[in-house]
């Protein structure tokens with residue numbers, strides 16, 4: 360665990376005038392699940408593409424499994440497995456043929472190949488469908504097949520770019536079960552990007568990326584603690600007066616969102632009864648919640664991660680055909 | 684080096700797997716040349732009569748159609764690159780430890796083998812069409828087909844390296860490449876057409892590929908070869924021309940494909 364399997368130093372990528380990734384630096388330890396959380400266009404895929412040697416950095420550098428992503432591309436490629444945001448299966452081949460192609464391309468020894476294919480297809484519950492053409496698979500089946508393929512050559516790091524985008528909650532849950540089991544079984548490092556806040560909870564550490572910059576990097580709990588404890592939300596007939604009262608009594612800067620007032624306190628359980636009893640304005644509704652990553656995101660960037668469910672659906676509609 | 688070799692064979696292997704999986708492609712690739720032969724042969728055969736002693740229109744056109752089938756099927760190497768880019772599979776290939784040169788060579792060899800398979804199918808039809816077939820013809824034909832197919836698949840990949848969409852690629856093929864193939868003397872002897880057409884055909888390097896295949900079938904005959912200022916171009920010269928062209932095209936494809944991010 361002491362050793363870093365990914366090291367990124369002031370990595371930068373520009374597309375013309377646009378700075379997609381702006382001098383980011385971070386490390387990922389061996390065996391860690393590391394999450395990259397950010398909205399559409401934050402630079403997640405661009406970062407992954409640089410780490411997996413598909414895109415040249417405009418500045419800075421990175422090593423993966425000890426190999427430089429620009430100068431030792433073959434070694435990097437052999438060390439990593441990839442599951443891209445959009446499907447990269449050959450739909451006109453069968454599940455088995457897709458895996459075999461991958462095994463040949465990565466020079467997996469013949470005696471390892473067939474047992475490994477069997478093991479992985481069984482794990483992702485596609486062994487029965489191994490002779491089926493991928494074109495006839497559902498979205499979730501394709502994703503599972505891609506994950507199996509990404510693991511075929513025993514990579515040290517598995518990159519997952521939005522692994523469960525557009526999948527239903529059961530399938531997402533299912534895929535996460537596999538991934539966490541695999542991480543145990545193979546001492547795998549998992550690097551994932553996501554816009555789903557609940558998915559980021561599976562990570563040991565999360566980097567929050569917004570507009571090409573890392574705005575925070577910590578454990579999920581650490582991030583939640585960093586924004587100052589529990590969230591109190593309440594509504595009152597006169598929000599302006601409510602805001603002023605909170606500010607005056609608790610020396611806290613509250614925010615107003617959709618007509619409700621929100622602020623953070625430590626030890627919300629003890630605070631709430633006292634608050635309700637003594638607050639000078641009439642209270643219509645009140646609730647206490649543990650901070651979510653959503654709140655973290657909002658606090659750190661000043662905007663919401665957007666309606667990611669909606670985005671996911673739109674992306675899925677566009678992802679039938681796509682350009683590299 | 685081992686990466687290039689491995690890349691070449693896995694990519695070629697997959698091209699062939701797909702060719703075999705897609706029966707519709709096999710059928711359509713055969714149907715087109717057959718249609719040309721049957722319809723043009725029946726339509727013009729009577730009117731045109733023989734083009735040289737003992738060479739009727741079908742006998743003249745058959746080698747041309749074989750060449751045309753090779754040329755069009757080789758261009759499929761480029762179609763396949765654009766296709767893979769559009770459907771994402773290209774990323775799986777690009778991120779594998781196999782190197783870009785191997786990818787280009789694999790696509791080219793895949794297209795060449797499918798081209799050869801088509802030639803074999805057309806050779807099976809030769810007796811039905813009344814075309815004479817000898818072992819020495821077949822043995823000479825194979826290397827020429829390989830050289831032509833490698834070169835033309837290089838051209839396809841070269842164009843594909845600059846294209847992102849299937850539509851753009853199709854446009855270039857239809858406006859630029861198909862005319863070249865049609866003007867390569869598949870349907871007419873280039874010495875017997877109006878001057879402007881003869882000039883275009885003789886500048887077009889594909890003409891020498893088509894004529895090389897024709898010379899293998901029919902031998903060197905007056906009136907149906909390619910004559911440049913009184914000299915009838917020989918088979919050896921034609922092989923030299925198409926070999927040079929193929930090396931150039933395939934080399935450019937490797938460079939262009941490597942250069943693209």
Ligand SMILES: Nc1ncnc2c1ncn2[C@@H]1O[C@H](COP(=O)(O)OP(=O)(O)OP(=O)(O)O)[C@@H](O)[C@H]1O
Nearest residue numbers: 374379397398399400401402403404405406444554
């Ligand atoms: N090839 C490219 N050419 C030009 N601009 C690009 C290219 N690739 C990405 N970008 C731009 O870089 C920015 C970051 O894109 P990136 O794909 O990394 O975002 P992302 O965080 O993966 O977003 P999403 O959640 O939508 O996948 C975007 O503004 C995008 O338009």
Ligand SMILES: [Mg+2]
Nearest residue numbers: 403404444520
């Ligand atoms: Mg992305």
